Amino acid sequence: xMKKFSICLLMLSLCLVAxxxxxxxxxxxxxxxxxxxxxxYAYDYRYGGMGGLEVTVPVQYNFLDWLGVxxxxxxxxxxxxxxRTGIYEGLWTNTRDHYLHIPLMVSFSFGGERxxxxxxxxxxxxxxxxxxxxxxDEYPIGSEPDQEGPFKYYxxxxxxxxxxxxxxxxxxxxxxxxxxxxxxxxxxxxxHLLELRLEGVCWYSLIxxxxxxxxxxxxxxxxxxALRFGCAFHFGDGK
Amino acid sequence: MTKKIxxxxxxxxxxxxxxxxxxxxxEILTPSNQMEYRLPSEQFLSIWNSMNTSYAMWDLxxxxxxxxxxxxxxxxxxxxxxxxxxxxxxxxxxxxLYTDILGDLTDHHSYFSVKNIWASDEDRSSFSIxxxxxxxxxxxYYHDNHINSSYVSLCLEYEDYADEFNIHSWEDLTxxxxxxxxxxxxxxSDIKYGSASYTMTIVSGLIEGNIPxxxxxxxxxxxxxxxxxxxxxxPDLLVTYEAYESFKKNVLELEDVKGVIxxxxxxxxxxxxxxxxxxxxxTDQPVQLGxxxxxxxxxxxxxxxxxxxxxxxxxxxxxxxxPVVIITDLYSSSMAEMSALIVKAMPNGCVIGERTFxxxxxxxxxxxxxxxxxFGNTNGNHYAYLSTRIVKDINGxxxxxxxxxxxxxxxxxxxxxxxxxxxxxxxxVDYIKTGK
Numbered sequence: 085x086m087k088k089f090s091i092c093l094l095m096l097s098l099c100l101v102a103x104x105x106x107x108x109x110x111x112x113x114x115x116x117x118x119x120x121x122x123x124x125y126a127y128d129y130r131y132g133g134m135g136g137l138e139v140t141v142p143v144q145y146n147f148l149d150w151l152g153v154x155x156x157x158x159x160x161x162x163x164x165x166x167x168r169t170g171i172y173e174g175l176w177t178n179t180r181d182h183y184l185h186i187p188l189m190v191s192f193s194f195g196g197e198r199x200x201x202x203x204x205x206x207x208x209x210x211x212x213x214x215x216x217x218x219x220x221d222e223y224p225i226g227s228e229p230d231q232e233g234p235f236k237y238y239x240x241x242x243x244x245x246x247x248x249x250x251x252x253x254x255x256x257x258x259x260x261x262x263x264x265x266x267x268x269x270x271x272x273x274x275x276h277l278l279e280l281r282l283e284g285v286c287w288y289s290l291i292x293x294x295x296x297x298x299x300x301x302x303x304x305x306x307x308x309x310a311l312r313f314g315c316a317f318h319f320g321d322g323k
Numbered sequence: 324m325t326k327k328i329x330x331x332x333x334x335x336x337x338x339x340x341x342x343x344x345x346x347x348x349x350e351i352l353t354p355s356n357q358m359e360y361r362l363p364s365e366q367f368l369s370i371w372n373s374m375n376t377s378y379a380m381w382d383l384x385x386x387x388x389x390x391x392x393x394x395x396x397x398x399x400x401x402x403x404x405x406x407x408x409x410x411x412x413x414x415x416x417x418x419x420l421y422t423d424i425l426g427d428l429t430d431h432h433s434y435f436s437v438k439n440i441w442a443s444d445e446d447r448s449s450f451s452i453x454x455x456x457x458x459x460x461x462x463x464y465y466h467d468n469h470i471n472s473s474y475v476s477l478c479l480e481y482e483d484y485a486d487e488f489n490i491h492s493w494e495d496l497t498x499x500x501x502x503x504x505x506x507x508x509x510x511x512s513d514i515k516y517g518s519a520s521y522t523m524t525i526v527s528g529l530i531e532g533n534i535p536x537x538x539x540x541x542x543x544x545x546x547x548x549x550x551x552x553x554x555x556x557x558p559d560l561l562v563t564y565e566a567y568e569s570f571k572k573n574v575l576e577l578e579d580v581k582g583v584i585x586x587x588x589x590x591x592x593x594x595x596x597x598x599x600x601x602x603x604x605x606t607d608q609p610v611q612l613g614x615x616x617x618x619x620x621x622x623x624x625x626x627x628x629x630x631x632x633x634x635x636x637x638x639x640x641x642x643x644x645x646p647v648v649i650i651t652d653l654y655s656s657s658m659a660e661m662s663a664l665i666v667k668a669m670p671n672g673c674v675i676g677e678r679t680f681x682x683x684x685x686x687x688x689x690x691x692x693x694x695x696x697x698f699g700n701t702n703g704n705h706y707a708y709l710s711t712r713i714v715k716d717i718n719g720x721x722x723x724x725x726x727x728x729x730x731x732x733x734x735x736x737x738x739x740x741x742x743x744x745x746x747x748x749x750x751x752v753d754y755i756k757t758g759k
Contacts, residue, residue, distance in 0.1 A: 256624035
């Protein structure tokens with residue numbers, strides 16, 4: 085019984101390998117990061133999303149005509165904006181985060197030889213590479229003799245303008261990132277080897293960007309949507 | 324087909340369950356909404372939560388605030404059982420617990436006042452904790468107050484205070500006695516002193532005709548100047564103002580200023596804006612003392628960037644070429660220490676005396692400016708007085724809890740303060756005359 089099962093498994097594998105194809109590509113596009121964070125009682129803080137750039141190198145291995153597995157290496161720009169309202173209006177910070185993602189997805193494809201669509205779903209792991217902050221903040225009180233109130237500074241553009249790298253603080257920041265990813269795409273085979281691709285992708289992070297060393301703080305999550313365009317090179321029959 | 328539908332449904336359910344893996348929102352109450360409680364554990368959690376979001380110096384602390392909750396909450400829950408059984412809680416026990424929790428914080432401005440609403444009628448009903456005062460007692464140069472100039476008007480009015488602080492006349496202040504002695508030797512003039520509203524004492528004089536001197540017990544100059552401008556004619560206020568004006572006049576109008584001495588011994592700080600009327604007199608260029616940063620969000624370690632902390636020249640000023648000497652001691656704190664940092668950053672500055680208290684954090688009066696700092700109510704069940712900004716000096720060192728180390732160290736143990744001598748002030752004059 086065991087022998088028969090092993091033979092069947094081997095034959096199936098050979099069959100899959102016979103139909104297997106590789107593809108490698110390069111894609112880039114625009115993304116928009118949606119930042120989810122409760123402001124708590126800091127009522128005049130306003131958080132928002134931020135657009136950015138995404139570059140990905142997809143590598144796919146098709147077992148069957150309609151089924152494959154895909155792993156990418158993706159550079160994803162995330163980020164968020166913060167500004168204050170009311171008497172502190174004029175203070176703002178834009179934070180640009182740079183991430184590396186490695187997704188692993190199951191790919192389902194459909195369509196004809198020349199034009200095909202696909203839907204991929206899976207998970208990713210990744211890491212926070214660096215951050216950059218830009219904005220206007222308030223100088224400490226006592227800096228100028230004619231200061232009449234804290235808001236005078238940024239109303240007349242005399243606040244402290246900063247544009248600097250954010251140093252990683254392990255107590256505050258979470259380097260590790262992981263979550264779900266899904267995408268839908270369409271491709272047009274220009275030649276037997278070359279395919280042009282357009283994809284819409286969503287990265288849904290399940291990791292709070294605040295370090296676990298911060299207790300009882302509002303969790304912060306990134307959800308990033310991207311639209312990217314590029315090409316893929318097929319080895320074999322193609323997708 | 325049916326199998327495919329089932330597969331899709333199972334996949335969707337799987338995705339939905341994974342998506343829901345995100346943490347739910349934390350309940351973060353504003354500290355002012357956590358002032359009422361029935362049980363000791365509720366009081367502890369109220370203070371713990373308020374500190375968690377409002378304390379500005381968590382990144383300087385060795386202690387892990389989460390572990391503090393894990394460690395102490397069971398002890399407070401045990402106290403809950405006592406309260407429920409109608410047993411009082413001793414204030415000493417509560418004070419010991421909170422001292423373990425809060426007593427070693429780095430913020431040397433911090434001060435906590437906690438009520439024991441479960442005390443017996445015979446017991447005291449509240450206690451206070453000052454981490455800074457606890458820490459300085461461990462320093463090898465710790466001593467009691469020597470100057471007590473803040474209390475001079477109280478002492479001159481009430482005998483009890485006079486005996487307690489050993490001040491029965493103005494000449495019992497070391498700097499007044501020293502100036503008078505120099506005056507008798509023909510080396511000092513323009514000696515003025517006054518004490519306004521029991522809170523601020525100023526002593527000034529001119530040494531050897533070209534060294535203006537001022538002692539200032541607290542930084543409330545801005546208030547005094549405002550009152551005088553508004554026409555208040557309280558004699559104590561006017562004479563105190565006159566002592567400052569005399570110093571200012573000497574700084575701005577003397578043909579040759581050899582150097583300036585600013586004496587902030589036992590000065591516990593006050594308004595940052597006072598800088599413009601004191602050190603702001605002595606420079607025509609902005610002076611960056613260092614950087615500061617504040618909380619920027621409710622996360623424990625959410626901070627703004629480091630922002631240059633610069634003091635500009637005052638509305639009236641003159642560039643002093645000679646040495647600017649500031650005299651500090653263990654009790655020089657807050658704005659007095661900021662003044663020492665400014666002097667350290669001046670090319671002609673010199674700090675003489677003892678390492679200071681270590682309370683450099685800036686305090687903003689408006690909680691909502693950074694949603695951090697002081698919380699609670701002095702008449703309520705608890706109160707916490709806290710800094711809102713961390714300061715680092717021009718060399719990038721955070722001196723909170725450490726203090727400003729003088730360029731020339733002096734000690735009360737070795738100094739001479741009898742019969743009109745004040746060896747610290749004499750050392751300052753020597754420095755100005757010799758440059759060493």
